[in-house]
Amino acid sequence: MKKYDIIIIGGGASGLAAAIAVKKYSDFTVAILEKGQRAGKKILSTGNGRCNLTNCRIDNDCYNGERTLLGRLSSDIESTEEFFSEMGLACKKDDQGRVYPYSMAASSVLDALRFTATAKGVDILCEHNVSEIRKTKSGYEAVCGAEIIKAGSVIIAAGGCATPSLGSDGSGYVLAKKLGHSKTNLYPALAPIRTDINLVKALKGLRTYAKASLSSEGRILAEQTGEVQFSDGALSGICIFNVSSIAARYVGKAEIILDIAPDFKKKDISYMLFTTKETRSSLPCEELLTGLFHKRIGQSVLKNASISLNKTCGELTEKEIYRICDVIKEWRFPVTAVSDWSLAQVTSGGIKTEEINEKLESIFAKGVFFCGEILDIDGICGGYNLDFAWKSGYTAGKNSAEYIYDIKG
Numbered sequence: 043m044k045k046y047d048i049i050i051i052g053g054g055a056s057g058l059a060a061a062i063a064v065k066k067y068s069d070f071t072v073a074i075l076e077k078g079q080r081a082g083k084k085i086l087s088t089g090n091g092r093c094n095l096t097n098c099r100i101d102n103d104c105y106n107g108e109r110t111l112l113g114r115l116s117s118d119i120e121s122t123e124e125f126f127s128e129m130g131l132a133c134k135k136d137d138q139g140r141v142y143p144y145s146m147a148a149s150s151v152l153d154a155l156r157f158t159a160t161a162k163g164v165d166i167l168c169e170h171n172v173s174e175i176r177k178t179k180s181g182y183e184a185v186c187g188a189e190i191i192k193a194g195s196v197i198i199a200a201g202g203c204a205t206p207s208l209g210s211d212g213s214g215y216v217l218a219k220k221l222g223h224s225k226t227n228l229y230p231a232l233a234p235i236r237t238d239i240n241l242v243k244a245l246k247g248l249r250t251y252a253k254a255s256l257s258s259e260g261r262i263l264a265e266q267t268g269e270v271q272f273s274d275g276a277l278s279g280i281c282i283f284n285v286s287s288i289a290a291r292y293v294g295k296a297e298i299i300l301d302i303a304p305d306f307k308k309k310d311i312s313y314m315l316f317t318t319k320e321t322r323s324s325l326p327c328e329e330l331l332t333g334l335f336h337k338r339i340g341q342s343v344l345k346n347a348s349i350s351l352n353k354t355c356g357e358l359t360e361k362e363i364y365r366i367c368d369v370i371k372e373w374r375f376p377v378t379a380v381s382d383w384s385l386a387q388v389t390s391g392g393i394k395t396e397e398i399n400e401k402l403e404s405i406f407a408k409g410v411f412f413c414g415e416i417l418d419i420d421g422i423c424g425g426y427n428l429d430f431a432w433k434s435g436y437t438a439g440k441n442s443a444e445y446i447y448d449i450k451g
């Protein structure tokens with residue numbers, strides 16, 4: 043029977059960071075139990091294969107959920123870049139403050155983590171699917187099929203439910219439940235938002251710059267500006283992803299309002315359209331908007347403003363021009379759903395924060411720590427989720443090592 047001081051369930055971003063931190067603070071034996079064939083599979087898919095590992099501006103307002111968790115992160119890790127620089131990984135940032143490995147290859151990040159962990163003596167045991175964590179007289183034991191692995195302390199870094207094809211399938215919550223923990227409602231986040239298919243059918247494949255406001259019962263819940271993509275029955279793109287965590291909580295009661303000309307005031311647009319009506323008076327009315335938008339977007343705007351495409355620009359009435367302006371500045375798409383887990387990049391919601399102390403330790407099972415996406419916090423796009431994974435993993439690893447010091451005397 044294998045026995046370690048500390049075992050870590052899950053060899054993803056937070057689990058690998060936790061293992062490295064354990065070894066930074068102690069010489070305790072540590073093993074990562076990873077159910078997949080290799081650790082860190084998800085890391086390779088992040089940032090379109092480039093791994094946006096942190097952001098120059100890490101701010102509480104970039105997170106949804108229990109932001110108090112951010113205050114529990116160890117101050118020993120000053121920045122994610124410093125954490126990786128100690129592992130020999132150079133980083134660079136883009137013009138929006140997103141930080142990537144200098145190689146722009148996610149494999150460099152995974153290599154840095156794996157090489158460091160193995161050099162420090164961490165055992166990475168793949169194809170070890172943990173189905174239960176049991177309390178024993180001297181600590182805990184993890185059940186992996188027929189194999190039992192014992193440890194003094196356990197770190198649960200099993201991720202959430204997002205993109206199960208990359209490993210995390212929600213089984214971490216089951217392990218936690220058996221130890222007495224409960225979870226909040228879980229929602230897919232950083233995911234496309236589904237809407238009435240008839241509203242987006244003609245726009246499929248197009249992108250436009252827009253301000254996207256998530257609104258419910260006249261209240262703006264979130265606002266983001268950027269590129270919006272229209273796909274089969276859904277809106278996507280970074281600014282849509284960034285409001286999806288909140289939208290998931292208001293399905294059927296919210297709408298996305300797109301302002302597809304955010305750089306112009308409504309009066310400027312109406313001025314432009316009245317001018318174009320005169321200069322293109324004999325042309326079909328769909329030519330009214332071709333100076334502003336892709337032709338198909340213009341056609342859809344006219345359709346949504348209930349304008350007959352048989353008219354010429356000159357035949358448009360003043361009321362019709364104002365209706366067109368309304369659609370341009372406030373194009374409404376009901377939120378019918380947020381895409382399922384297979385398309386979600388993160389999980390919104392998680393293990394209830396009140397059941398975890400300041401050290402990210404279970405209040406029910408002393409010596410059991412949590413880190414990463416399993417916790418009730420999720421960030422917007424831009425490196426915030428990985429930043430939390432590294433830092434919470436590091437914190438859990440450090441605190442788990444201190445816990446073993448305490449019990450070993």
Ligand SMILES: Cc1cc2nc3c(=O)[nH]c(=O)nc-3n(C[C@H](O)[C@H](O)[C@H](O)COP(=O)(O)OP(=O)(O)OC[C@H]3O[C@@H](n4cnc5c(N)ncnc54)[C@H](O)[C@@H]3O)c2cc1C
Pocket residue numbers: 051052053054055056057075076077078081082083084085087088089090093094095096170171172173199200201202204205208209210211213214386387388413414415416424425426427428429431
């Ligand atoms: C396509 C995609 C792109 C993304 N891009 C970015 C990005 O560029 N920047 C960013 O900040 N965030 C990004 N994210 C989000 C980020 O990857 C996650 O938030 C982060 O990886 C979470 O880390 P974690 O360690 O908590 O969980 P995970 O990385 O999901 O790791 C959990 C691990 O635990 C293992 N596991 C689960 N259950 C068990 C069990 N019972 N026994 C043993 N092992 C188990 C899983 O196989 C998995 O390897 C992206 C996510 C996706 C899906």
